[in-house]
Amino acid sequence: MEMKSVLVLGGGFAGLEAAIFLRKKGFKVTMISNRDYFYIYPTSIWIPTGEAEFEDICVPLKELSDVHGFELIVDEVKEIYSKERRVVCANGEYGCEYLVIAIGSGKMKHEGSEHFLSICGEPKEAIKIKERIDELIKKGGGKIAMGFGGNPKDPSNVRGGPAFEVLFNVHNHLKKLGIRDKFELTFFAPMEKPGARLGEQALKMMDIFFKRLDIKRHFGKKIKRFESDGIIFEDDSKLESDFTMFIPAGNGHPVFKNSDLPLNEAGLIKINDYCEVIHDYDESPEFYNVFAIGDSVALDGPDWRAKQGHVAEVMARNVAFNIDAISKGSEERKGYMSHINILCVMDSGDGAAFVYRNDKGGKMIPMPVVGHWIKKAWGWYCRNSKLEKIPRIPGL
C-alpha cells in the first residue's frame, strides 16, 4: 500500500516531535524548516554566561532526518493555503494529504526594539547577549535590566521564565567573578505581579530571591519605548540600563496573515482539542486534514495556561495518533486540553526551582545545586533521545 504523505512546517519542539511520531506510524513525512537545526530553547539560557556554547544547543536536522527517515527541506514558508493543503515557500511550492503547521509564533512589536536583545528571539541573539554582558564586565560594571512583556489579547503567549533564569544566572556569574557589587541588576515587567499565574507561593518565593540577590524590581508600569540607555514607561519615567534583555510576548506568526487560516484576535491559529484547524467557513475540520500545534496555535484552557515545549510535544504526538486514526477510518482521537499544566525547572546557575501549576494550584520547590544538574541532564536527554542514541522515557 502506498504511504500517505504528511507535510510538517517547522522543525522546533512541535514539528520535530510530529515528524518523529508520524514516521513511527509509517507515513511519508516531509519537513520544511527555515533553520537547518533543531534549537533546544530551554537550555539556551546558559549561552549568555558562557556555560553553554551555541553549538551545544543545536541538533542538526539533517542528522535527525537520517535517523528517523523523514525528508528535510530547508526553505522559508511564505504563504499557506490550508483549504487546498498547499504551501508556497521562497524556493518552491508543496502539496500533501495531511498538513501540520508548527512554525512557532511571531512577536509583539515595541518601539525602539533595536535597543534590546531577546533570549526567545532568533537563536543567534543569545550570542549577542553574551557579547554585551562581556563588554560590561570588561568595562568593570554597569546597569543591566531584564524583563518581559504582555499580550492583552492572548496572555497564554507571555514568556517570563527565561528572563528570570538569565538574570539569576548573570547574578551568579558576576558573583563568581567577584564583581557583583559593580553591577545594578533590575527585573522589569508591565504587570503588577509578574509570574502570578504560578500561584501565590511562587510569587512569595521569587520576592525572597530578588531581595536575597539584591535584584531591583520595576513592576506595574506599561512600557512606552526602549532607548539605547534605558526603558521609558507610560508615565515617562525611565529605567536606566546599559544593556537590556527583553522578551516580547508572542502573537501570530507573520506568515499566517498570508493564508486562509482561521485566526484569533492575537493572530494565532484556531484549533479544536484534536489540533484540527477549525475553519470559520466550515464546521467539519475532518474534511480538510489540516492541523496546527505548538506556539503557532490559540491555546484553549484555564486563565493561567501557558505555551510550553512539553505541551507542544503532547500536541505533536496526539496529531500523529489522530492522523493515523483518520487514515484508518477509526473514530479514536487524542486531545491536548487535559494535558495543560505548567512544568519547568527554573534555573539560577547555582541551583533551580521546580515549578508546577495545574487546576489545583501552583507549587515552587527550591532545589539548590541539584536542580541545576537536573536541567543539564534534561538537555542531554533531549538531544540524545531525539537522535535515538538512548531510549525514550514515556511522556518525556
Ligand SMILES: Cc1cc2nc3c(=O)[nH]c(=O)nc-3n(C[C@H](O)[C@H](O)[C@H](O)COP(=O)(O)OP(=O)(O)OC[C@H]3O[C@@H](n4cnc5c(N)ncnc54)[C@H](O)[C@@H]3O)c2cc1C
Ligand atoms: C529561552 C526559552 C526557554 C524556554 N524554557 C522552557 C522550559 O523550560 N520548559 C518548557 O516546556 N518550555 C520552555 N520554553 C518554551 C518552548 O521552547 C516553546 O514552547 C517551544 O519552543 C515551542 O515549540 P514550537 O515548535 O511550536 O516553536 P519553535 O520552537 O519556535 O519552532 C518553530 C520552528 O519553525 C521554523 N520556522 C519559523 N518560521 C518559519 C518559516 N517562515 N518557514 C519555515 N520554517 C519556519 C523555525 O526554524 C523552527 O524550526 C522556552 C522558550 C524559550 C525561548
